[in-house]
Amino acid sequence: MDTWVLWLLLLQIAVPYPQPVGDGLDEVTRLRTEVRAKLREEETIGLEREVEQLVLKQGAWAWGDLLCSAWQHWQVWALAGLLLLLLALWYWGRKRSLRREEHVGNEEEGDSDLDGEESDMEQYRHRANNFGRIVMERIQWPVQDLQEGCTWTRNLMEHFAIYFRRVLSNSFYPVLQGAIGVGSAFEGWSPREQDVVYQVLIPMTPPRGHSFHLELGTAGQRRLRNFHVRVQQECTCTREQQDKNMLCFLHHPEEELRRCQDPSLLHTLCTGSYLDVEKTARWFYQLVRAIWPALLESHRWHLVLLPSRRSCQLKVTNGRESYRIELLFGVRQGNSDVFVSSQPRQAHTSSTIWPESYAVAEMKFFRYIARRAPPDSLHLKCLQFFTRLQLGLGFSTYTIKTIVMHMLSVLPASQWRRRHFVRRLMDISESLRTCVEMRHLNHFIVGNQRLPQGISLPPEVLMARSRNLFHDLEMDPVAHSQAVSQYVDLHHWLKRILKNEQ
Incomplete structure (x- = not known):
């Protein structure tokens, strides 16, 4: 019911009907009046009840409308919030998807770049390999097989060593040990194209009755580590050292020594008390020339001795092949791999100086x-x-x-x-x-x-x-x-x- 209907009913209740006026009221009239009043009272009570019911219904409707309105507002806000949440989730998901796509794209791009870099690297390696191959092919490397030449030289020196021991067994010349291949050829390379030099170092130890003592040179020679090899005679008179075929250089008369025994090393290869490089080199030449005819190689190879003051240089040929060999000699320092040798460091080296090698x-x-x-x-x-x-x-x-x-x-x-x-x-x-x-x-x-x-x-x-x-x-x-x-x-x-x- 509308509000104006409710107000109209309240107005009717508040304003009573006018009473009829007369000179006197009889009983019927009184009763009729009472009945009417009673009916009016009941009507009033009924109207009041209806009004209360209307008011209650109107209040319920109002609260219902209010609740409905509030419910509708909550739904709107909830819906709005839900939409905002969905929008946020969609935005976050989209952003994440875009990031994933971007990451995947970067990875693909990175893989592509990596593949490109690997491809470039492979191309670089290929070009480098080709360039290295071209350069190597155009370089004139030594004609000789270095490994074969080293093997041949070692075999020759082993054959020489057999006769060195035989010839020098009872002499007072230095004792020659097994040759050691040194220099570029035995290291596996050569600065020359064809004329490769095979160097060998022959260690020397003192003969009977002698000892070697290495003495570092003067201040200037100390910087270069140049040595003198001092030769000293040792006493051989004791029973452990005595040789029935050897006289003691220290305790036998010189006349007897000259008559019965070969001269001391001091009188053959030394200048004063020091071993002389040039004298030793000349002795090597004589030794090689004397031994060569006894070697099997002499039947098929031709020997040519080359001039040198501080080493023994030779060349052997057979018509097709040739080998140039340089024989160096030296004294080992203790048990080490360092020697003093005949190979010079400078153009003019004194004959008694043995540079450290x-x-x-x-x-x-x-x-x-x-x-x-x-x-x-x-x-x-x-x-x-x-x-x-x-x-x-x-x-x-x-x-x-x-x-x-x-x-x-x-x-x-x-x-x-x-x-x-x-x-x-x-x-x-x-x-x-x-x-x-x-x-x-x-x-x-x-x-x-x-x-x-x-x-x-x-x-x-x-x-x-x-x-x-x-x-x-x-x-x-x-x-x-x-x-x-x-x-x-x-x-x-x-x-x-x-x-x-x-």
């Missing part, structure tokens, strides 16, 4: 590298190529060899394969440039406490300060300027050769 230790180092290097390692090819490149430009072969030995002790063997050939050549050039600029190149053996096991150094060599091979550049500015100019020429030739090969 590390040739055996260096040969053992290259053998150590060869045992651990892969079959396609080119460390020897790099050394051979670079030493040949710099011939005539002023740097010694030993300088380049020292640089490469330092590099071999730092770079793993896997970094010397064919694809690294050009890179290693440039590294050698860069190392040489640095050494020339700094005027300093450490000797590889002296003072090196990180040599592989199996290479034995005497304590004074192991603990010594490393010797600077560029000491002359440090002392002479003119020599340094010349070395810089020589390096520039060398680097120019290297770049030109590599550019032409590309």
Whole structure:
């Protein structure tokens, strides 16, 4: 029911009907009036009840409307919140999906880039391999098979050693031990194309009644570690040392010694009390010439003795092949791999000076590298190529060899394969440039406490300060300027050769 209907009913109740007025009321009228009043009262009560019911119903309807309205508002807000939540979830899901797609895209792009990089790397390796192969094919490597030449030389020296022992068994000349292959050929490389020199070092021990004593030279010679080999006569009079065919050089008269016994080593190969290199070399020549006809090789090979003051150089040929061999001789320092040898360091070396030699230790180092290097390692090819490149430009072969030995002790063997050939050549050039600029190149053996096991150094060599091979550049500015100019020429030739090969 509308509100205005409720207000109309309340108005009717509040305003009573007018009473009829008369002069007197009879009983019927009174009763009728009472009945009407009673009916009116009942109607009023009924109306009041209806009004209450209407009010209650209207209140219920109002609360229902209010609750319905509130419910509707909650639904709206709930729906709005739900929509916002769904929108947020959708946005978060979409963002995550986009991120995943972007991540996947990046991975795919990264994989694509990686594949591209791997492809580029493979192409680089392929080009490097081809370039290294082309350079190697165009280089004129030594014609001789170095391994075959080393084997032939060892066999020849073993045959010589048999007769050395026979001829010298009862003499007072140095006792010759088994030859040791040294130098570039026995290290596995050669700076020369064809005329390869096979060097062997023959250790010497003192004969009966003699002893060797190594004496380090003067201050200037100490820096270079040059020695004198002092020969001293020993007493042989005791029963343990006495030989019925030998007289004691110290306690027998000189006349009896000259009449009954060969001269002492001091009277044959020494100058004063020191072993003479040049006299020893001449004695070697005579020994080789005397023994050669007894060897089987003399039937098929022709021997030519080449001139040399401090070694014995010979060449053997058979019409098709030829081998050039240099026999060096030296005295071992204790039980180490370091000798004093007849090989000179300078052009004019006194005949009684025996420079310290590390040739055996260096040969053992290259053998150590060869045992651990892969079959396609080119460390020897790099050394051979670079030493040949710099011939005539002023740097010694030993300088380049020292640089490469330092590099071999730092770079793993896997970094010397064919694809690294050009890179290693440039590294050698860069190392040489640095050494020339700094005027300093450490000797590889002296003072090196990180040599592989199996290479034995005497304590004074192991603990010594490393010797600077560029000491002359440090002392002479003119020599340094010349070395810089020589390096520039060398680097120019290297770049030109590599550019032409590309």
